[in-house]
Each structure stands twice: as C-alpha cells, then as structure tokens.
Amino acid sequence: MNAIEINDLKRVYKTTIGLIRRKIKEVVAVDGISFDVREGELFGLLGPNGAGKTTTVKMLTTLLIPTGGSATIQGLDVVKDADKVRPRIGFIFGGERGLYWRLSGLDNLRYFSTLYYVDPEVSKKRIPELIEMVGLTGREKEKVEGYSRGMRQRLHIARALLHDPQVLFLDEPTIGLDPIGARELRSAVLNLQSAKKTILLTTHYMFEADALCQRIAVINQGKIVALDTPEKLKETVCDLSVVEIEVFGIPPEYIDKIAQLNIVDSVAVENHDQRSVILVHTPNGPEAIPLLIEQLAGLKLGKIVTRQPTLEDAYVRLVGGAE
Amino acid sequence: MTWDHFKKTVNVVTMAFEVEMRQNLTDGFVLFGILLQPLIIAFMALWMLKEKGPDYSIFVVVGSGMTGLWTTLLFQGGNSITGERWNGTLEPLVGSPSSLQVIVFGKVLANISQSLFSMVVCYSIISFVIGYPLVIVDPMLFLISLVFSIFAYVCFGLLIASLFILIRDIGRMINTLEFPVYILCGFLFPITMLPGWTTPFSYLLSPYWAAQALHGAASGSATPAQLLMYWGLLLGFSVIYVVASRWLYRVILYKARVDASLDTEG
Numbered sequence: 001m002n003a004i005e006i007n008d009l010k011r012v013y014k015t016t017i018g019l020i021r022r023k024i025k026e027v028v029a030v031d032g033i034s035f036d037v038r039e040g041e042l043f044g045l046l047g048p049n050g051a052g053k054t055t056t057v058k059m060l061t062t063l064l065i066p067t068g069g070s071a072t073i074q075g076l077d078v079v080k081d082a083d084k085v086r087p088r089i090g091f092i093f094g095g096e097r098g099l100y101w102r103l104s105g106l107d108n109l110r111y112f113s114t115l116y117y118v119d120p121e122v123s124k125k126r127i128p129e130l131i132e133m134v135g136l137t138g139r140e141k142e143k144v145e146g147y148s149r150g151m152r153q154r155l156h157i158a159r160a161l162l163h164d165p166q167v168l169f170l171d172e173p174t175i176g177l178d179p180i181g182a183r184e185l186r187s188a189v190l191n192l193q194s195a196k197k198t199i200l201l202t203t204h205y206m207f208e209a210d211a212l213c214q215r216i217a218v219i220n221q222g223k224i225v226a227l228d229t230p231e232k233l234k235e236t237v238c239d240l241s242v243v244e245i246e247v248f249g250i251p252p253e254y255i256d257k258i259a260q261l262n263i264v265d266s267v268a269v270e271n272h273d274q275r276s277v278i279l280v281h282t283p284n285g286p287e288a289i290p291l292l293i294e295q296l297a298g299l300k301l302g303k304i305v306t307r308q309p310t311l312e313d314a315y316v317r318l319v320g321g322a323e
Numbered sequence: 324m325t326w327d328h329f330k331k332t333v334n335v336v337t338m339a340f341e342v343e344m345r346q347n348l349t350d351g352f353v354l355f356g357i358l359l360q361p362l363i364i365a366f367m368a369l370w371m372l373k374e375k376g377p378d379y380s381i382f383v384v385v386g387s388g389m390t391g392l393w394t395t396l397l398f399q400g401g402n403s404i405t406g407e408r409w410n411g412t413l414e415p416l417v418g419s420p421s422s423l424q425v426i427v428f429g430k431v432l433a434n435i436s437q438s439l440f441s442m443v444v445c446y447s448i449i450s451f452v453i454g455y456p457l458v459i460v461d462p463m464l465f466l467i468s469l470v471f472s473i474f475a476y477v478c479f480g481l482l483i484a485s486l487f488i489l490i491r492d493i494g495r496m497i498n499t500l501e502f503p504v505y506i507l508c509g510f511l512f513p514i515t516m517l518p519g520w521t522t523p524f525s526y527l528l529s530p531y532w533a534a535q536a537l538h539g540a541a542s543g544s545a546t547p548a549q550l551l552m553y554w555g556l557l558l559g560f561s562v563i564y565v566v567a568s569r570w571l572y573r574v575i576l577y578k579a580r581v582d583a584s585l586d587t588e589g
Contacts, residue, residue, distance in 0.1 A: 013583060058583075063414050065580045087420045097411025102346050114338040115419040115426070117331045159415070 001075050003167050003198035004037035004060065008069035011055050029055040031222035032069060037200055042193045044213030045202040048319055052222040053202035054093070057171045060200070061091045073167055087116065090160035094172030096152045101145040105136055105155050108144060109162060116163035123162070130158040134188060150181030157188055167198045174208060186212060206312040220319040230311055237309040237317055240265055241285040243292060245278045246302030257295045263288050268316050275302060281309070281317060335421045339429025340436075343403065347437055352398075364390050365445045368511050369455075380455040385537050386511040388442025392472075393504055393530055395438035396431065396480045401497055403430050404487035413488075414585050417576060423488075424481060424572045431480035435473055460543030464550055468540045471557040472533035478564035479529050485571045488579055508534050529560035 011030040016022045030052040037043040045053050058064040060071055062082040071078045073085045092098070100108050109130065113123040131140045134154035144152060153173060160168060170189065174182040189212055193199055203209055209216050210230045217227040226233060250269070258280060259267045265281040278296075282288045286306045293301070324332075348354075365387035369380060404427070407413040416426055450457045459465045483497070490496075505511065507524055508531040514522060525531045536553035539545025545553070579585050 058414075061418055063418055063580060063585055064583055065577070083420070086418060091415075091418060093411070093414070095411070098415055100342065100346065100410065100412065102349050103342065107342070107345070111338055111342050112415065112419065114334050115416065115421040117334075117420055120334075 001039075002036040003039045003041070004043075004071070004073055004200060006036070006056075006060075006069070006071045007034050008032045009034070009056065009059060009066050009071050010068035011052075011059060011064060012067040028222050030059070030066075033217075033219065033222070033224045034069075035217050035224060035227055037198060039198055040193075040196045041215065042189070042199045042201065042213050044209040044216040045200060045219055046204065046206070046209045046216050046315065047202075047219035048204055051219045051319075053204075053219060054171055056219070057091065057093075057169045057200070057202060061089060061169055062086060087163060088165055089167045089169065090163065090165035091169040092153075092156040092160045092171065092173055094153075094175035096149055096176075099144050099152060099155060099159075102143060104141050104143055105131070105147065105151075105158075106140040108155065109140075109158060112159050113162045118163050126162065126164075127158075130161055133161075133191070134158045135184065148181075150177050150184070153177060153181070153185060154188065157185070161192075165197075168192065168200070170199060170201045172202055172204070174203070174205065182208075206310070206315050210311045218315060218318045225318045226314075233314045233318075234309065234311050237281065237314045240281045240283055240309055240313070240317075241288075242307050242309050242313055243280040243282060243286075243288055244303075244305045244307065245280065245292060245296070246275055246304070247278060247296065248275050248300040248302065250276050250278065250296075250299060254296055254299065258292060261291065261295070263291065266317050279313070279316070281313060332422075332425055335425050336429035336432065339426045340433040343430040343433035344437065347399065347433065360391065360394060360441075362387075362441075362445060362448065364511070365449065369449070380449055381457050381459065381541050382538055383511065384442065384445045384449055384457060385541050386534070387445050388439070389508070389510045389530065389534055389537065390505050391438045391441035392435060392476055393508075393510070394501060395434045396476055397483065397497060397501055397504075399431075399434040401480075401483045401487045403427070403434070404484050408586065411586060417579075417585055422572070423576060424568060427481055427484045428477060431477045431484065435476050435480070439469075439473070459541045461540055464547075465537065465540040467554065468533075468536035468550065471554045472530075472537060475529040475533055475557040475561045475564075478561040478568070481568040482564050482571065485568055485575050488572075489575045489584070504528065504530060507531065509538075510534050529557055529564070532556045532560065 009030055010028070010032050013027045013029055015025050015027065017025050033056065045056060047053050055064065059066050060073065060078055062078050062085055065079060074088055076085050076088070078085055100111070103111070106127065109127045110123070113127060118126065131137055134157050136151060136154060136158070139147070139151065144155065147155065157173070173189070174185050177185060186208060189199065189201065201212060213230065215227065215229055216233060218225050218233070226236070255267055255269060255278070258264055258278065263282050263284045265283065267281070268279045270277045270279065280288065280292060289304060289306070365383055368383045368387060404413065407416060417423055446457055449455050506517065507514065507521060508528055509525065514525050514531070532553050535545070536550060536557065539550060539553065
C-alpha cells in the first residue's frame with residue numbers, strides 16, 4: 001500500500017461576480033490529478049504560483065473537500081475518514097501564519113501537543129527534543145512575535161512533528177527565507193526523510209526539488225504535466241542545448257520573433273536590473289547563435305553562452321514559461 | 324465516551340482556556356470590555372436610577388456585570404474564531420484530532436471567566452469608593468445561579484462561535500446584537516418596561532433567565548421555586564445549545580471545507 005494515493009482529484013472554486021445579477025464564476029484549481037507517494041518517499045510537487053499545489057495539499061490534509069476524485073492517506077479516505085487521517089499526518093504551510101505570536105514558541109508547542117492528544121509525559125520529553133532539532137534552544141521561551149521568519153518556519157516544523165506523524169505535508173516551507181535559513185530548513189527536511197517519514201513537499205524552487213526529492217510531479221494549471229525522478233525529467237531536455245543571450249533592454253516582439261523560429265523549442269526571459277537574459281532551448285546548440293543574433297539586430301547584446309540543460313530548463317519547457 | 328477520551332477532552336479544554344487567557348491579557352480591547360465598559364455602564368445606570376436609592380445598587384452591579392459577560396461572549400467568543408482565521412491558526416485547529424467544539428468551549432470559558440472579573444470590579448468600586456451598601460441576600464443561591472448562568476453563557480457562546488466559522492464577515496453584523504440583548508434580557512431595566520410583543524424574544528434567550536436568577540438571588544426577590552425554575556430553564560437551554568452546536572459544528576465545518584472559508588487566503 002502506498003502512503004498517499006490520489007486518483008483523478010479535482011477541486012473547483014466558486015466565486016460570485018456582480019451585485020444585482022450575480023453570476024457564479026468557477027475556477028478549476030486542480031483538474032483531475034492522479035499520483036501515488038510510496039512509504040518513506042520524499043516526493044516533490046513542483047509548479048508555478050497558482051498551479052494548484054496548495055489546493056492539493058489542503059485536500060490531502062482534510063482542510064478542503066475535493067470537488068471530484070478521491071485521495072487516501074495510508075488507505076484512509078481524506079473525506080470519509082478525515083478524523084482517522086488527522087492523527088496520522090503533520091502539515092505546514094509556507095509563510096509566517098499559523099502560530100500564536102503573543103505566546104512563546106514553547107507554549108505554541110504545548111498547545112498543539114495537547115490538541116494532538118500527545119501523552120503529557122511523552123510531550124515533556126519530545127518538545128525539548130524538537131526544539132533542539134529545529135535549532136530554537138534558548139529562544140523557546142520568547143514570544144513568537146520576536147522570532148525571525150526562519151525561526152517561525154522551523155517552529156512550524158516542530159509543531160508538525162509533535163505527534164510523530166508518519167506522513168508529512170510541507171507546502172513551500174522555504175518561501176521567503178534567506179539562503180542560510182532555507183539551507184538549514186532543507187537540511188531538517190533531509191533528516192526527516194532519513195527518519196523514514198513519507199514527505200510530500202511542494203515548491204517552486206527547482207534546485208530544492210532536485211536536491212531533496214526522489215520523484216517530482218510537475219503541476220501546471222491544475223494538471224500533472226510530468227512525473228518522474230529528477231534525472232529522468234532532465235533527460236526530457238537532453239536533446240536540447242540552452243543558449244543564454246545577455247541583452248540590455250528587450251521589447252516583447254523580439255521574443256516572439258525568436259519563438260517562431262523552427263530551430264527554437266522554447267524561450268524564456270530572466271530580468272536582472274538593467275539587463276535581461278534570453279534562454280533559448282534549441283536542438284542546434286551553438287550553430288543556432290548566428291540566426292538568433294540576426295533576430296536581435298539593433299539591440300545591445302552582452303555575453304552569449306551555450307550550456308547543457310538543467311532541471312530548471314526541463315521545468316520551463318514543461319510549464320511553458322508560466323512564471 | 325471512554326475515560327481516556329474524557330481525560331483528553333478535559334486537557335484540551337484546560338489548554339484552550341489557558342491559551343485564550345494568556346492572549347486576552349495582552350489585548351487592550353478585551354481589557355476595555357472587561358474593566359472599563361461595565362464600569363461606565365454601572366455609573367450611568369447608578370446616575371439614572373439614583374432616585375431608587377442605594378438599595379438598587381446591587382441590581383446595577385449584577386446587571387452591569389452581565390453586560391460585561393454578554394459583550395465578552397459576543398465579541399471575544401465569536402471573534403476568537405475570526406482571530407484564528409486571520410492568524411492562519413484555524414486550519415491547524417481544524418486539522419488536529421481535537422474537536423473544534425471542545426476547543427471553542429475552552430476559549431469561551433476563559434472569556435466568560437475573565438468577564439466575571441468585571442462584576443467584582445464594579446462591586447468593589449461601588450461598595451468601597453461610592454460607599455453604597457451592597458448586600459447579596461442569599462450568597463449560596465446567588466453562587467448556584469452564577470454557576471448555571473456561566474454554563475448557559477458558555478453554551479450560548481458555542482452557538483455564536485459556530486456562525487463565525489461559517490461566515491467570514493459576520494463580525495460586522497453581530498455588532499448590532501450587543502445592545503438589543505442588554506435590553507431584551509433585562510440586565511439593567513425590567514423587561515416590563517418594554518412593549519409586550521418583545522417578551523417572547525426575551526424568554527428565548529438564556530441570558531434573560533440568567534439575569535432573572537442572579538437578580539432574584541441577589542435581592543432576595545425570587546422564591547426558591549422560581550429560582551429552581553430559572554436554573555432548570557438555564558440547564559435546559561444549555562443542553563439544547565450543546566446538542567444544536569454539536570450538529571452545527573459538523574455541518575458548518577463540512578461547509579467551510581467545501582467553501583474554502585477556513586482561511587482568509589482560501
């Protein structure tokens with residue numbers, strides 16, 4: 001039995017528009033996705049903002065009712081058996097919310113430990129262990145409002161582990177963290193995985209998914225567009241090379257011209273202050289460069305580099321530069 | 324319910340009570356609701372009723388204390404759910420194995436217990452500062468009435484809080500309930516001063532029976548038979564509220580999960 005099984009899961013949000021003649025607008029957030037996560041696996045759900053990652057996690061953590069399809073956690077249905085699913089799972093959502101800021105970190109953990117029916121004797125021992133594990137020793141008696149963002153995120157992780165759940169949902173846990181905080185948190189996630197926890201991690205950071213996950217599902221506009229190991233996903237673009245062209249100011253019509261070339265698979269643009277970098281995925285490699293330069297005639301160009309594709313390139317190809 | 328489950332439930336109520344207390348003690352609005360507002364109301368009522376003499380002052384103390392209880396119940400009990408939603412903590416609460424109804428019970432109990440303090444403050448100020456004699460004719464019957472009243476208030480708070488789960492913007496609508504209930508329940512003035520058609524509405528509100536029991540026991544105007552009836556009605560209403568809220572929480576939480584209204588970002 002898989003730890004998580006998702007079958008044709010769907011979620012539609014309804015909103016009303018207008019005052020007098022109210023119309024109901026439907027937004028399909030998750031559109032019939034299916035995948036399984038094995039026991040002890042660290043599985044990544046990768047996608048741009050608004051792709052349906054958080055909605056999927058909220059359905060799996062019993063906080064949202066699916067519009068269609070089904071999902072089970074350790075064989076228990078997330079709707080019908082919600083009461084049985086809850087003690088088995090832990091979850092955190094990215095950001096700083098979800099904690100009591102006017103209480104200390106320790107009091108937050110004591111409260112949630114009680115809500116998860118952890119035996120008081122067990123929690124007396126476990127809470128200090130978790131505080132140490134997430135690096136909050138010495139700060140646990142301070143109010144959460146005085147914590148840094150990274151400390152709050154780590155407190156979230158400790159909160160999710162209070163009842164020693166076998167399945168963990170980490171929804172963009174490193175969002176908004178500085179590089180050191182994010183690295184520490186990734187290290188904590190790897191430790192959890194070595195403790196044989198099943199983890200479903202959502203992120204839109206490619207390198208994070210690449211570094212942590214055994215398998216990755218790429219979700220875009222509510223649909224799974226690819227599911228494989230990071231290595232296999234990279235192979236989907238191994239027939240291509242990436243040409244990076246540095247340019248100082250680029251009108252959108254130039255990008256359209258490049259995208260229409262036969263030798264171009266996909267194009268994306270990264271903007272950095274005064275300059276932009278055009279990423280062109282092409283099977284022609286360096287041979288494509290003269291034709292590309294021709295399309296950019298009249299613009300001030302900088303460095304031009306050809307390189308092998310990464311997981312990020314595979315992602316860009318799969319989601320079509322949605323970000 | 325097994326003994327083990329009962330113990331866990333008591334632990335959750337106790338912990339929710341403690342967390343709510345700690346948070347409220349750092350909230351200026353709560354301190355205003357508990358301390359200042361009942362005092363302002365007490366002084367206004369004393370001034371308006373000064374012709375009735377010092378003997379009326381215990382009625383004012385009990386009545387203004389009940390206004391504090393009601394304000395706290397309405398704003399803190401209900402808004403605690405709104406606060407949880409804005410904090411992003413409503414989802415972790417709902418996603419935990421504990422029943423939200425039990426958590427809310429602990430939170431409302433904390434709010435009501437804090438507002439009892441307002442009654443003590445009013446009593447102390449009117450007694451020691453103004454020098455009015457404040458005599459509770461039968462302290463034991465008053466105490467029993469107080470216990471029944473608190474229980475009825477907490478159970479009523481459970482019902483009110485459930486509406487806050489369902490409707491995100493109910494806070495603005497519920498503001499309008501504060502003064503009508505003061506008046507309909509006869510906290511500071513007998514309901515005989517109101518038009519006859521309002522009486523059935525008063526009878527349907529447990530705070531009205533709490534006011535009858537507390538005023539009756541404090542002034543000695545209620546017979547033991549009347550007090551028994553008030554206690555019975557308070558208990559009856561409490562049972563109805565608990566049973567209704569048990570059903571409501573199940574239905575409303577399911578609907579909130581369908582409508583994605585557990586979180587402000589949903």
